[in-house]
Amino acid sequence: MKLYKLHINLGIIFVAAIFLLTGCKDQDIVVSIEHPETDQKYQIVNAYKLYKDFIEEAGQEENKGEVEGLYQTAVIDPVYEACFKDGEYLHMVDFLLEEPPADLAALKEVREKIDSKVSNESIKEALIKSSDLLPAEEETNVCVFPTTEENMPPGINAGSGKIFLFYNENYNEDLIKATVAHEYHHSVWTENYFDPEDQVTVLDNMVFEGKAVMFEKLVYPDLSDIPIDPTYTLTFWEMIENDLDKVDLNRSSEVLYGNGNLPYLYGYSEGYKMVESYLDKNPDMTPEEWIGIDEQTIFEEGDYLSNYR
Numbered sequence: 001m002k003l004y005k006l007h008i009n010l011g012i013i014f015v016a017a018i019f020l021l022t023g024c025k026d027q028d029i030v031v032s033i034e035h036p037e038t039d040q041k042y043q044i045v046n047a048y049k050l051y052k053d054f055i056e057e058a059g060q061e062e063n064k065g066e067v068e069g070l071y072q073t074a075v076i077d078p079v080y081e082a083c084f085k086d087g088e089y090l091h092m093v094d095f096l097l098e099e100p101p102a103d104l105a106a107l108k109e110v111r112e113k114i115d116s117k118v119s120n121e122s123i124k125e126a127l128i129k130s131s132d133l134l135p136a137e138e139e140t141n142v143c144v145f146p147t148t149e150e151n152m153p154p155g156i157n158a159g160s161g162k163i164f165l166f167y168n169e170n171y172n173e174d175l176i177k178a179t180v181a182h183e184y185h186h187s188v189w190t191e192n193y194f195d196p197e198d199q200v201t202v203l204d205n206m207v208f209e210g211k212a213v214m215f216e217k218l219v220y221p222d223l224s225d226i227p228i229d230p231t232y233t234l235t236f237w238e239m240i241e242n243d244l245d246k247v248d249l250n251r252s253s254e255v256l257y258g259n260g261n262l263p264y265l266y267g268y269s270e271g272y273k274m275v276e277s278y279l280d281k282n283p284d285m286t287p288e289e290w291i292g293i294d295e296q297t298i299f300e301e302g303d304y305l306s307n308y309r
Contacts, residue, residue: 030082031120035128040135042127044120045082045143048167050075051111055104071100083143087159088194096145096164106148114167119144122173123165126180129219134287136161136188142180155179157186160194174223181219185212189291202267203244205252207295210271214279215287228269232307236262237270278302
């Protein structure tokens with residue numbers, strides 16, 4: 001999310017890091033990984049494990065009025081540096097910082113269903129496969145949080161090297177892998193091309209997400225659950241074409257996720273097809289090459305509009 005905004009080598013280093021995060025008592029809160037060939041570094045931050053003590057403490061009668069403080073000290077503070085600090089899109093995860101979760105009983109159920117081994121292995125594989133196509137210089141941290149919110153996206157990128165996964169009862173290996181690949185693209189783009197002075201338009205966000213969907217499908221061709229409509233419906237296009245140059249966060253959200261008469265995830269689907277049109281004309285370009293192509297070039301040189309003539 002922007003919205004301001006090979007086979008795995010079995011010899012991969014996969015070690016539980018001890019005491020890397022202040023306040024983490026459980027050795028496997030943080031798992032450190034190195035790419036076996038490039039030495040690119042990653043961390044999996046299993047923040048959901050910190051909820052065990054928080055939920056137990058918050059449920060005690062004498063602590064009823066101290067839930068916010070308990071949440072801050074037990075969950076947020078130990079992982080703040082790895083997951084939140086200096087995130088270019090930190091506002092995307094403000095909800096985690098601003099208030100503790102309300103339904104602790106439901107959250108406990110979700111937390112207890114997380115299979116640490118499956119989750120870690122899926123994240124590890126996705127990070128390695130993604131960086132084989134698109135390497136990064138900075139360490140990439142994937143922070144796993146539980147959620148009971150039905151409409152929570154499976155993942156959010158909060159900036160360079162900061163990926164959040166939100167585990168709920170519908171999470172599975174395929175979703176983990178595809179989500180990590182998608183958000184990894186955003187992380188690397190941010191590392192290389194983010195400029196806080198940029199004015200981000202509706203078209204910018206569509207192509208940005210379209211690139212991430214394209215990358216996700218390159219890494220995992222059969223796992224993505226983002227619906228791509230193969231047709232070009234002029235009625236829908238006419239609803240948004242006059243808004244493409246708007247610097248409007250709300251309109252970007254409406255187009256991306258589908259609002260009113262627009263289909264679900266319309267902007268993701270059309271953004272993907274814009275990128276696909278461009279790559280059809282430039283079939284030899286690698287992700288390292290096309291990730292930095294600006295949105296207007298993708299849109300115009302890909303001749304996306306010809307599909308409506």
